[in-house]
Structures are given as structure tokens and as C-alpha cells.
Amino acid sequence: MEQVIDVSALEPPEPLEQILDTLADLAPGDWLKVRHRRDPVPLYPMLRDMGYRWETAHLAPGEIEIVIWPADMPAPGGAEAGGVGQ
Template sequence: MPELDVRGLPPPEPFENIMRALQTLPAGEALRVHIHREPYPLYEVLRDNGYRWQTTALANGDFEILITRTA
């Protein structure tokens, strides 16, 4: 499973890097993202484009998001 670490990047770089990585993700595959804040605007874009995601808040304050391409 590919992983993408966008922790510490200023906006809009995390969003742009995530969307770029998702463009090459085959249907049914997942991308694990490490990010330093919960990316609420990303969720709407994921929903509108047929992705599923699961967000986990980590003890250190970071977030891990597992994004799956469904179509």
C-alpha cells in the first residue's frame, strides 16, 4: 500500500499532494496518508469523487487517513 507523508507542509500543499497521488491509484487500492491536522475540506472532495476514507487521530496529535478508490 502506498504511503504519503504531508505532515508539516503549508496549505495547500497537503491537499495538492494527496490529490496528485490519488490520480494514479487503481480502483480498489488504498493510500495511507500521514498529516498533521484533520483535512476537513478534503473529505468533501473525496466523497464527491467516489473515494472512501477512514481517519484515525493519533496520540501525538497527527492523523492517519486510509483512502480507498472505489471506482
């Protein structure tokens, strides 16, 4: 099941903290969709180390969407991890 959070109005480090807290509470089989205003580059190595994959979409200036899912699960909804998310 998809969980959605919007961290676009938060100031650092709150977006990172909220993303990590939400991931810690995900039920098996769930994935996370994050709405952000910037590309959270420091998050990606953390996700890899924690066993997650992700896809980042730049929808418009200041509008980023990141889908994050466990690496042992198929990509949700047709998402395909690209680049750093593999």
C-alpha cells in the same frame, strides 16, 4: 497495494494538492494511507464527490492517519469508513 505519503511537514495547500495528485495516480485496487498533522476537513467532501471512502484515525495530538480507498472496493486492512466517509 497500499501507497503511503507523509504530508505532515507541508504547509497548506500542499497537503491537499499532494493527496489529490497521489489519488489520481493510484492503480486499480490500490489505496492511500496519509500521515498528516491535522484533520483535513475540506478534503472529505472532495473525496466523496470523487468516489472515495476513508477512515480517519487521531493517533496523538498532531498525528492523524487517513486511509482512502475507492468506494467500489472493500475497506483495506480492516478499515471501516465511519461518519463522513460512508
